Amino acid sequence: MHNHASLKQRLLMLALAMIAAVWIVAAAFTYFDARNEFDEVLDAHLAQAASLLAVQASHELDELDTEHAPQLHKYARRVAFQIWERGELLRLHSANAPQQPLAISKPGFSNNVIDGNHWRVFTTWNDSGEYLIQVAERADVRNDLARSIAVNLLQPLLFALPLLALLLWVAVTRGLLPLDKLAREVEQRDPEALTPLDAEAAPHEVLPLIERLNRLFARIDAAIQKERRFTADAAHELRTPVAAIKAQAQVARTASAEQERIHALDNAILGCNRAAHLIEQLLALARVDALGDVAVEPCCLSDIAAGEIAALAPLALAKGVHIELQESDMVPAANVRGNPELLRMLLRNLIDNAVRHTPSGTAVRVSISNDHGEISMSVSDDGPGIPEQEMAKISERFYRPIGTPGEGSGLGLSIVKRIAEVHNASLQFTPADNGRGLRVTIVFRQ
Amino acid sequence: MRVLVVEDDALLGDAIQADLKQAGYAVDWMRDGVSADQALTTEPYAAVILDLGLPRLSGLDVLRRLRSRSTPIPVLILTAMDTVDDRIKGLDAGADDYLAKPFDMGELAARLRALIRRASGKAELLLQVGAIRLDPAAHRVLYRDQPVELSPREFAVLHALMLNAGKVLSRARLEEQLYAWGEEVESNAVEVHVHYLRRKLYPELIETIRGVGYMIAADKGS
Structure with a gap:
């Protein structure tokens, strides 16, 4: 299985990635949701603190001399306030508050940057309109809080993922057991055994x-x-x-x-x-059987036929048989795309067959026609022909019709059939024109 | 001794026919199953050499038909199919022996002799009547331990009579044993052969059963 993608690993990786992704998205949602909630709550606190200060300012500010308020909590360093008399004179402020105004004097929430620090500021006037009260909080407080929540959410994932991976590995292995079983069954097969695999127990x-x-x-x-x-x-x-x-x-x-x-x-x-x-x-x-794609080129059937007839004529004449080439008026010429060597072998077998079976003193006719682009070539003899019911069998290997002389190999038409197949041509067996004899026709589909 | 050869291959059939003729058999040669079947229903063959892959009617079918007529003619199957299964099928269909191609002509002839000997119910290799001994394998006849020159046909007549010692063989039966199909049967041929046999051996050997045929008396106790 090395070097090949493992189905188990794939399933495991996908599952873990999905879980992590969902977790991270959930954490992100929680983080942003929490931030919004903090903002609301903390803004409300700012507003409440400001209104408390406003009330206090109205009653007690006259009695206060000090400009600094005490610091009571560690977060107080990050919270500051200023009270301005008539918006111009800084009367009271927290120790960490800057000297310049925290924000412009317009009431409400605003964000401001002072000395490089981000402040969230709430500004309000007291009821009499005498004092301007500004309460501010450093923005990084909020960020720190949100970050710690997000970290708390994501931390378990670090421990959960390896554990999940282990559990998923077990689950995936168990889930893929039928596949393993099938693989074993195929592996242990006798190479000779080609009986079908049992589909009953197999998973869908x-x-x-x-x-x-x-x-x-x-x-x-x-x-x-x-x-x-x-x-x-x-x-x-x-x-x-x-x-x-x-x-x-x-x-x-x-x-x-x-x-x-x-x-x-x-x-x-x-x-x-x-x-x-x-x-x-x-x-x-054996050679033509093993052929896959053959090299094809334009072949002139007339030339091939003429060549093969010339080669076989002496043997045929010795038997008293003439071979004739009949060509209808062909415009254009009967050119097919094929392998010339194979086409010659095909024709040689057909003519040889016909000469074997035709009686002495008769003729074997090779004809080539081009009927509106449908090119066909046929070879017919004057022999005894083939009974109707045996026509289907004659291209079978080693089939020899009864009464044929024994010297034929019984393979000629099998070779012809295979060459026709390779050329995507169809093969037809019919009685010859005179009603007896055999005509073999090859029709080329171009 | 007349035998039937059923073989569709022209060259092989020709060779078997020629060889068996040389050995003194009268040989009929059929090239398809139907002709062989017909010949077997009409002619009295001493043995059949049967190829299995025949046109029109397979060798096995010819054999089954032959056996269904309860004909005890010995049959030797001759075929290129030589798996154990094929042999079993052939023997079960009623064959007496089996020879795979390619074979040795000498072996074929020997097996044929053995089949004919067994079919005649005689276990000895040599046929013996009185002082006459006949060796079918060597085509030899000894009379008082001296070799006697016989023509192939004289030998065949003597062989047939000795195989059937104690039984009368008709003239027609002897003629059938001597001549293959299409061979011209010379008139009085059997009489002539018997005449020469009596002269070369001794006159009392072959008895004429007037109007019936000829016989050689069996030895007492044989």
């Missing part, structure tokens, strides 16, 4: 994963079965020609008549050719 969230996995298993299983079948078939198909070669060679060794011996040796050579052809076709099929 991993169901899609299990379903996908099961579908993947099914696909892999099908592919493996197909490969196994193919290998078994291929082994079977290769054994028969080898058995034939061996049997013919043994017949040649024990033959008493010269003619018999030569016949057996010729047959052994024929068997070797057949085995070689089969091996080549197997390799070609």
Whole structure:
């Protein structure tokens, strides 16, 4: 799991981050709310102190000589007051009060900066209008109080977070147990076992994963079965020609008549050719089967057809079969995007097939048409054709219709089918024009 | 000795046919299951060599049909499918032996001889009647321990009669054993072969049952 993001760590980090964020937001709200409350309460105190002073000033100020009031509390250093006679003469003030007025003489609350200190000031006149009373408090008192509240709120978080982390780790681990169980189950699987995973006991969230996995298993299983079948078939198909070669060679060794011996040796050579052809076709099929994306380029079907016909014509003529190329008037030419090598292989297999199955003295027709941009190529023969019910089977591997001569590999049309697939072209099997024979048509979708 | 070879592969069938002919068998060769099934309902074969992967009717189906008619002809399966499962299936369907491709022609011939010997109910390798000993494997006949030169057909007639010692074989039955399908049966061929056999061995060996056929008397106690 190293180097990979851990689901547990992720869940844990997210949960802790969320908790911390909510806590901090709550603390912030509390802090600002508390500040507002302090402001209200402390402002009320200022106002009350001022009105007390106003009342006292009216009755007792005449009897007072001293200009300084005593200091009674540590916070008193931060609270100051001034009493001005008629707003001009400073009659009484607290020890820490400055000499200049704490604020302008307009009644009410105001904020002022004196000697670098922030003061909150309440100004009022006494009832007779003789004295101006100003009560002030240093603003940092309020800040200190609010800060200590915020710290008290946030401090538990420092201890709570590690504890929460521990508890969450346990919870997350327990919560993810079904996932661990699933992982173990998959890990301990026999690599051959492609049976579906049990979706019954799985948690809802991993169901899609299990379903996908099961579908993947099914696909892999099908592919493996197909490969196994193919290998078994291929082994079977290769054994028969080898058995034939061996049997013919043994017949040649024990033959008493010269003619018999030569016949057996010729047959052994024929068997070797057949085995070689089969091996080549197997390799070609394996190669085209493994193809993913192929390099494509514009290919002229007419050129490819002409080339392949020229290459195969001598063999066909030896069998008494003509190969004809039929092209409808094509404007524009039948150019398709494809891989020229694969298209040649496709056509070679189709023509080879047709020549094998058509009787001597008939013709194999290769035709290319361009019908409003739909380009198709077909190869037809005069052979016995394929019964309707077997049409679907003929591109299966090693399928040979009854009565076909044994020398075919049974793979030609499988190769053709695969090359058509790679070119996104469709493959159609129909009787040829004369009602018998087979016509194979490739339609290119461009 | 007439045998049926059922094999769809042209080259392999040709080789088996040629080899068995050399060994003195009359060989019919069928290339699909349906023809093989038809041949088996009409012709009296001494043994069948059967490929399993056949067109039209699978070898196993041919075998099942054969056994459903309670025909005791020995059957040797010849196939490229050689997993244990395939062998079990083949033997359970009524085969007597199994040979996987590619095989040795000598082994095929030996197994065929063994099948025919067992089917005749005789355990000895050599057939013996009186002073005559016949070795089917070596294609040899000894009379009083002296080798006797016989043509393949004479050998086949003698082999058939000795295998069925004590039973009368009709002329038609002997002809069927001697000639494969499509082979021209020479008239009086059996009479001619019997004639030569009597001359090369001794006249009393083969008895003519007039209007029925021929037989070799079994040894007392055999």
